[in-house]
Amino acid sequence: MHQQSEQRRELAAFLRSRRERITPDQVGLPSTGRRRTPGLRREEVALLAGMSATWYTYLEQGRDVRASYQVFDALATALQLDRYERGHLFQLAGHAPAAEAEEPEALAAEVAAVPLLLQPHPAYIIGATYDVLSYNRAADELFPNLTATADRPANFARWVFLEPAARDVLVDWEPEARGLLARLRTLAGRHPGDVRYTRQIDELKSGSPEVRAWWPRYDVQARHGGRKRLRRPGRGTVDFTYTAFHLAEQPEQTLVIYSEDQLDAPAAD
Missing domain, CATH: 1.10.260.40 (lambda repressor-like DNA-binding domains)
Incomplete structure (x- = not known):
């Protein structure tokens, strides 16, 4: 009830x-x-x-x-x-099937190895609540301080809203953060009553005035690929293209791969 x-x-x-x-x-x-x-x-x-x-x-x-x-x-x-x-x-x-609350996410060893195989391209796998389940060294360098603790994995939503480095790395922080929160809202709507989302949103609200202001707007959005502008040490702003792939057996687990945008690169002789 x-x-x-x-x-x-x-x-x-x-x-x-x-x-x-x-x-x-x-x-x-x-x-x-x-x-x-x-x-x-x-x-x-x-x-x-x-x-x-x-x-x-x-x-x-x-x-x-x-x-x-x-x-x-x-x-x-x-x-x-x-x-x-x-x-x-x-x-x-109630006119679409609601997903049941799930056990903590597991990642098969062969799937967890995929980001490592994609080095030097930054790559990671995120779960239903944006837990970072696997990532390679290039992704660790691209998103500094995206680290796990002893009791929980790294989380991309937590990094964007609560990690100070995120506002420096993400050149367009506000639209990026708004989009991520809209995607998190969509996922939470598919899992009504799932305590993982309740706890996560409570944590984000407690630490981020933006989440407190934006969550009541009820913006929703699906996960997708696109382009990002990221600041890199010693290089300034770099344009990246990123692509998102949903895993066949776990559709709410997503492999994300980044590559430097070559659209503006000079043609070879």
């Missing part, structure tokens, strides 16, 4: 956060008078979704009400959710 109650609260807060970011102009509604809160009113969302304003209010209040897949599909459209946000909404609404 506690898990269901917590999930309803998460759903209510997520709906409210998405409603408050949309203006009437964005959805073709007239902006009438002063508004006590930013964004759309509850009755406006209900109108756009073709549902009862009372039922929508119940959802935002976290009441124990049941709504169909079609209702949440209409809400996702009305709130202009992207595909990651839609998936998160359906998870919270």
Whole structure:
């Protein structure tokens, strides 16, 4: 029962956060008078979704009400959710299979060896909560102080938000940190009631004012590859391309490989 109650609260807060970011102009509604809160009113969302304003209010209040897949599909459209946000909404609404809480993550020896084989390219494997399960020397040099302790593994989210060196290494620290927190929110939504996420978020909130400010925004995002600008000792800012591969037998374990971006390198003679 506690898990269901917590999930309803998460759903209510997520709906409210998405409603408050949309203006009437964005959805073709007239902006009438002063508004006590930013964004759309509850009755406006209900109108756009073709549902009862009372039922929508119940959802935002976290009441124990049941709504169909079609209702949440209409809400996702009305709130202009992207595909990651839609998936998160359906998870919270109970219209997607929720993963069970897992035992501490294990990594097969042959999988743990993969980052070592990729040296000199920085590479690491992260788990469901961004624990760094394996990494090579190049990754250790690229992300200084990404170290394990006697009682727990290194954790990339902890490094980004709580390790002072991260703000120097990550040239674009704020967008990088916001994106990581959005991906962590997505993962937590797939594991309602999983104490690993509760403990992790509590730790990040206690040590990071940014996490305290950004977590209530309910941004969600999937893990993906991309580009990063990183500062390297003696070299200044270096552009990197990184690629993420989900492991076949453990899809929430991800191999991440970095390579220096060669797009701007001069052509050979």
